[in-house]
Amino acid sequence: MDFSTLIVYHSYYRWIVLSAMLLQIGWIFIEHKRKSIFTIYHFRILLLFTLIFNIQLLIGWLLFTQSTIAHGFWENISQNIKNRQMRFFGLEHVSMMSLGIILSNIYTILAYRKRNQKEVFTYLWKRYLIIYLIILSSIPWSFSPLTSRPNFR
Numbered sequence: 001m002d003f004s005t006l007i008v009y010h011s012y013y014r015w016i017v018l019s020a021m022l023l024q025i026g027w028i029f030i031e032h033k034r035k036s037i038f039t040i041y042h043f044r045i046l047l048l049f050t051l052i053f054n055i056q057l058l059i060g061w062l063l064f065t066q067s068t069i070a071h072g073f074w075e076n077i078s079q080n081i082k083n084r085q086m087r088f089f090g091l092e093h094v095s096m097m098s099l100g101i102i103l104s105n106i107y108t109i110l111a112y113r114k115r116n117q118k119e120v121f122t123y124l125w126k127r128y129l130i131i132y133l134i135i136l137s138s139i140p141w142s143f144s145p146l147t148s149r150p151n152f153r
């Protein structure tokens, strides 16, 4: 798949990721307030959200292999580190997004090990807030004065 197709998928899929994050944060918060026991049924829901994030991780890395900006960055790091766009897409965006999604996978596995226990939603609530912050701060928002990209391609 070429760059122009992948960037459109990656850009639109961002809205699916953001909607999933909004639903997930509400769900975790409600279950945390209810002090619910974390069951296998809850684990399946958590896994579904992580699957949605993993699809963006996959599209992102496919896009990385085709991106001139991201590749260009790695060809002359000492020079390109001073270029905001190149540093963002070649280093910051890819590392922070990958970190956020890998953490989501790790906490999903750890939550599975804690099934049938109380306090798991409190555990998830604290950790997912950090993941959301990592992801939200690494999106090239259209309103960002630093690195912006259109909301819709």
Ligand code: HEM
Pocket: 007, 010, 011, 014, 017, 056, 057, 058, 059, 060, 061, 063, 064, 067, 068, 069, 070, 089, 093, 094, 097, 098, 135, 139, 140, 149, 150, 153
């Ligand atoms: C939650 C995860 C992610 C979100 C919400 C997200 C969002 C975005 C958005 C909105 C853009 C701009 C698209 C446009 O120009 O229309 C973008 C570009 C890009 N993203 Fe992501 N991204 C995510 C994860 C990743 C990951 C894991 C990688 C892995 C390498 C990645 C690699 C890239 C690359 C290479 C570009 C394009 C750079 C260019 O213009 O050449 N993204 N991303």
